[in-house]
Amino acid sequence: MAKKNPKFDLKLKYQKALEISLILGLILLISAFKYFPSIKIKGVNKIYHNEFIKAETVYNTKQEAAPPPPPKPPIPIEAPTDIVNDDVIIENSEIDFKANLTPPPPPPVDSGNENFPDKFVPVEEIPQPIGGIQAIQKKIVYPQLAKRAMIEGKVIVKAFVDEKGNVVKAEVIKGIGGGCDEAAINSVLATKFKPGKQRGKPVKAIVVIPIQFKLY
Numbered sequence: 293m294a295k296k297n298p299k300f301d302l303k304l305k306y307q308k309a310l311e312i313s314l315i316l317g318l319i320l321l322i323s324a325f326k327y328f329p330s331i332k333i334k335g336v337n338k339i340y341h342n343e344f345i346k347a348e349t350v351y352n353t354k355q356e357a358a359p360p361p362p363p364k365p366p367i368p369i370e371a372p373t374d375i376v377n378d379d380v381i382i383e384n385s386e387i388d389f390k391a392n393l394t395p396p397p398p399p400p401v402d403s404g405n406e407n408f409p410d411k412f413v414p415v416e417e418i419p420q421p422i423g424g425i426q427a428i429q430k431k432i433v434y435p436q437l438a439k440r441a442m443i444e445g446k447v448i449v450k451a452f453v454d455e456k457g458n459v460v461k462a463e464v465i466k467g468i469g470g471g472c473d474e475a476a477i478n479s480v481l482a483t484k485f486k487p488g489k490q491r492g493k494p495v496k497a498i499v500v501i502p503i504q505f506k507l508y
Contacts, residue, residue, distance in 0.1 A: 417489040419453040419499045428503060431479035435471030439507065443470040447503045449480050455494040457485040468505065476503040 421427050437443075445468035452461040462480045467473035480501060488497030 415488045415490045415495060415497050419451070419457070419485040419488045419497050421501075422457075422484045422486060425501070428479050428483050428501065431482050432475055432503065432505070433478075434505065434507070435475055438468075438470035438472050438505065441470050442507065443468055443472060444506050445472070445504075447472055447476040447505065449476050449501045449503060451480050451485075451499050451501055452496070453485045453487060453499060454496050455487050457487045457494075459483065459485060465500065472505050476505075479503065 446466075447464060447468055448466040450463045450465050451459045454460050459481050462477045464473045464477060467476075480503070485499075487494040488499070489495065
């Protein structure tokens with residue numbers, strides 16, 4: 293390995309050069325504190341301006357009261373009923389594509405019993421179908437149009453029952469179409485009921501009946 297020339301090797305003079313630099317730096321620092329012990333700073337004259345704030349009179353404002361909101365509409369309450377809606381599967385649900393479709397019969401005409409109240413009047417005992425809801429479901433004839441259209445669902449019927457337990461009128465509250473509404477009304481009209489009672493006496497009453505239409 294070649295050796296460096298001592299004349300050009302900087303590492304040999306590094307220690308000596310560092311010591312000389314430190315000595316010179318100390319000399320300069322001591323001279324600065326000796327010959328320039330203090331430095332005077334010229335003062336800065338500050339000019340203050342008087343600011344005047346004008347107070348304004350604040351008058352109390354009268355806030356007008358907002359008009360009251362409009363009253364909420366009454367929530368419709370469904371008539372109470374003790375009838376339990378059991379799903380009944382109609383056995384004969386085969387579709388006869390060769391059968392001639394006939395339009396559903398018109399709804400039955402009121403027979404003239406107009407002594408029923410327009411609104412639901414609660415009674416102690418509401419009318420009950422003899423044989424339960426099953427008796428109404430068994431009287432349903434599933435319309436061919438509803439079978440072809442695969443219409444299923446629940447029809448809500450309002451029945452007007454007299455003191456003898458006869459349904460004198462029936463109305464559809466919620467229907468599904470396809471002839472099912474008329475079939476539900478016919479099955480309710482053909483069912484005998486136990487009349488409603490008030491203080492132990494038979495009275496005219498209104499009952500809401502849910503009827504299920506299900507193919508399978």
